[in-house]
Amino acid sequence: MELPAPADLLPPLLGGVWVTVRLTVGGAALAAVAALAGGLGRVADNAAVRAAATAYVEVFRGTSALVQLFWFYFALPLLGVELGAMTAGILVLGLNTGSYGAEVVRGAIRAVPRGQYEAAAALSFSRRQTMWRVVLPQAALAMVPPLGNLLIELLKNTALVSMITLHDLTFRAQLLRSETLRTVEIFGLVLVLYFLLAQALALGTRGLERRLALGRDYGGLR
């Protein structure tokens, strides 16, 4: 069955969408862990932990995502660590986005009023209880919109893995271009596909924000 142009280009591209989605999900999972660890690390009491978290954030925010990707894929094997393209992709996307996320987490934690800590101390909560039961649930709501933006940045950055030969949406577009030379249609379609994926993420983020804001009379949606 032949689909009318430009829809006939869709089937070969959809396999690439699947790779892009897997990269986004894997990267986001790693980024969430890295952001929480980095953010908590930057407000930790222990100076060594603080220094390690700061070094992580500065290095990954200060160098370019594409340079990191090349380093992990081309330079690291020379030091004896061999990574597959998919692993390198998820690792770099996750750690890169996580370093920006760590700053979001840190900002949200610092925005929780002092009185909350004092109240927790008055109720003789331990440090861990204060953080997990009092501070983080309040900070979570403030984190959602900026983390949602970062998620879209992550999705956009997945296109970079096409440069280390992963067959994502962008890579398939390149292949298809060299086969058919229908450049405008192909890249136009690819841009629309990315746009739709980004809109889906934005919709999900807004839904989550509304859910977290349920029953709260402060912060959140204003």
Place this chain on the structure above:
Amino acid sequence: MTFDWRFAWEILPELLRALVVTLQATGLGMALALALGLVWAVLRRSRRRLVALPATGLVEFVRSTPLLVQIYFLFYVAPSLGLSASPLVSGVFALGLHYSAYTAEVYRAGIEGVPKGQWEAAIALNLGRWRTWRAIVLPQAIPPVIPALGNYLVAMFKDTPMLAAITVLELLQTAKLIGAETFRYLEPLTLVGAIFLAVSLLAARLVRRLETLSERPA
């Protein structure tokens, strides 16, 4: 294989020359982003929906699609429109267009921060639309958002390696070529990372200084 310091020292001058190309692309791209972003921000405030809606849609679309795909798009499509642009020119144009979507949002925040009374005063003084924007609104809207614009300058700098995809001889592409010639990727790629880190830390410090300057009342 271990890190060879002598080899690293040897290739450093070549990489620093490539840094100049990277900085040029950033500078030109940012100039374009600053100009185009302002156009989108002003168009979005138009009372005519036929003007405001397409501008809003364009900003939203450009912002939520990958820069790399936009770079390819402009690079491959330009010739079919009869424009023969060098990779660097296409790349600068893509960078500028992409970041104009971000600067448009920044300008918008600045414009919304101008009190309504300023617009009303301009009407009361019978100033035309052009003069209201140029002499009243923008001089008040732009200075407070300069630090935010500076952050996007740093972000754009870190996105320039994507131009390697269309063979612009910037830092990453140069490192790749050195790697292909010498079969040593470790040193060039590590140096490129270090150069990016050094420049963006320096730039971030400058932006922070701008922030404290702009917080001080005139």
